[in-house]
Amino acid sequence: MSVRELVVLGTASQVPTRHRNHNGYLLRWDGEGILFDPGEGTQRQMLRAGVAAHDLNRICVTHFHGDHSLGLAGVIQRINLDRVPHEITAHYPRSGRRFFERLRYATAYRETVELTEAPVDADGVLATTPAYTLEARRLSHPVESFGYRLVELDGRRMLPERLAAHGIKGPDVGRVQREGSLGGVPLEAVSEVRRGQRFAFVMDTRLCEGVHALAEGCDMLVIESTFLDEDEQLAVEYGHLTAGQAARVARDAGVRHLVLTHFSQRYTDLGGEFERQARAAGFDGELTVARDLLRVAVPKRR
Secondary structure, eight states, rough: OEEEEEEEEEEEEESSSSSSOOOOEEEEEETTEEEEEOOOOOOHHHHHOOOOOOSSSEOOOOOSSSHHTTEEEEHHHHHHHHHOOSOOOEBBGGGGGGHHHHHHHOOOOOOOSSSEEBBSSSEEEEEEOOOOOOEEEEEEESSOOOEEEEEOOEEEEEHHHHHHHOOOOHHHHHHHHHHEEEEEEEEEEEEEEEEEOOOEEESSOOHHHHHHHHTOOOOOEEEEOBBBBGGGGHHHHHHHOOOHHHHHHHHTTTTTTEEEEEEEOOOOOTTTHHHHHHTTTTHHHHHHOOOOOOOOOOOOOO
């Protein structure tokens, strides 16, 4: 059974708090797991969330500030300790390669797993698999930062009424799907395009072209909202977004489910203010203000 969900491992920005761990997010996409921005304590949060090292196939780091990367050392060593049987690919800004190497070899351990480094240095496609295409877009932050976007290939949805009209039933339904036509009836005549799902992960950034490109048409957008709107000047100064800014991006991009996260330590009680400001900005889709260890299902296909 395929599962598509976001597992939130941590939601704090800069420093952890009593109730919020450093960043960490696992996207389960059918049989694969993509770990985004493992901050300090991610290995322990994975245990608490029921996420195993074997669940990981990719690691995607947006940038090398500690709250987004200090957990790499523990996660990588756990991958090797558990002898994960498959290759794992790590994406990160090429300009931060020295940081990745330092974290990868922070202490002595036995390497047992093939960990392939695939640094990012420009906008574009990073990987293409049978299940999805992984893309990156440059963001605007004091250090080089990239956001990530996963796009599923479009498929086709069979239409029972059209199949019946052409007398296609039973095993012949599978045949027309595989072969593209049956008895002169093309696949297009008995089906319609099923739009592939889209997921985007946007962390530390000011508003910029990359934010909008990543968010466009997403079924789920996970995006930082470090500050509330009244602290917008701080957001601009330090290279972050407010709740209202993030929500307007989602609204304009047609996002179906917006997940706000990466909250400043100045807000000790998130309450409903982040949600209120997001709604006030005009976003009317599904909305989640993330909390540690929360699981959020990717919306079902349209």
